[in-house]
Amino acid sequence: MPVRANGGELRNSMTAALLAYVRRARGEEAVVLLLEEAGERRPLAELEDRTGWSSHAATLRLFESAAVLFDDPHIGREVGAEVYLRERPREVIERLRALGRPADVVRYVAETADRQSAITEMSCIxxxxxxxxxxxxxxxxxxxxxxxxxxxxxxxxxxxxxxDVGLADVTEVECQALGASRCLYLVSWETASSDAADAEIDLLRGRLD
Known part of the structure; x- marks a missing residue:
């Protein structure tokens, strides 16, 4: 697990992605408004420094303030997508592509989650x-x-x-926030047509229902 200089629990890649999304979608004034709404007094440069860390409470306050301020209850999902759609440098994306296929990248993301969160246990089952x-x-x-x-x-x-395929379909079949012991995500995506792959996904969905 990375050494956290300020004792924070969540990497500032999350706050940086949130601010980038708000700036792109609503403009620089909206970023200023969000920081005021969340009571955030740290410099913008610190919040956008992806090598830094923030407390769980401070990061949550920013995300929840954005959801209320912009009347967007799903802003968390939109910001999460921002990470790979726009925020990651091209060379990082190329290294991830070199892993081979989407499932390999999903597994890598899960296995390295502790680089982004000191309080999250994540795995590709x-x-x-x-x-x-x-x-x-x-x-x-x-x-x-x-x-x-x-x-x-x-x-x-x-x-x-x-x-170079579309966004995956993600179903959260178990949710820790709703009382389950963990969150469980079924992620599926399109590739070249394959009846066998379709049948495999349908079978898995049936087992999880």
Missing amino acids: ASGIRWALVSARTVAPFERHAIFCDYISGMLAAVPTMF
């Missing part, structure tokens, strides 16, 4: 040609919040776009 099953859990004493569930959904949904 299983995967196939067109799907992956991902588990995520916030560790005590921190509580899971739905807006961060959405953030992970958005991030996972954007993975296949690295391979």
Whole structure:
């Protein structure tokens, strides 16, 4: 796990992605308004420094303030997708593509989640040609919040776009924020038509229902 200089729990890649999304969608004035609404006094440069860390409470306050301020309850998902759609440098995307296929990237994202969050346990439980099953859990004493569930959904949904296909379909079949022991995400995406792959996903959905 990376050394956290200020003791924060969440990497500032999350706050940076949020601010980038707000700036792109609503303009620089909206960024200023959001910081005021969240009571955020740190310099903008610090919040956008992806190597830094923030507390869980401060990051949650920014995300929840954005959801209320912009009347967008799904902003977590949109910001999560921003990470791979626009925020990652091209050379990073190329390194991830080199892993081979979307399922391999999903597995890598899960295995390296502790680089972004010191309070999240994440793993890829299983995967196939067109799907992956991902588990995520916030560790005590921190509580899971739905807006961060959405953030992970958005991030996972954007993975296949690295391979020039559309956003994945992500279904959260279990949710820790709603009382489950973990969040469980079924991620599926389109590739060349394959009846066998379709049947595999349908079978998995049936088992999870």
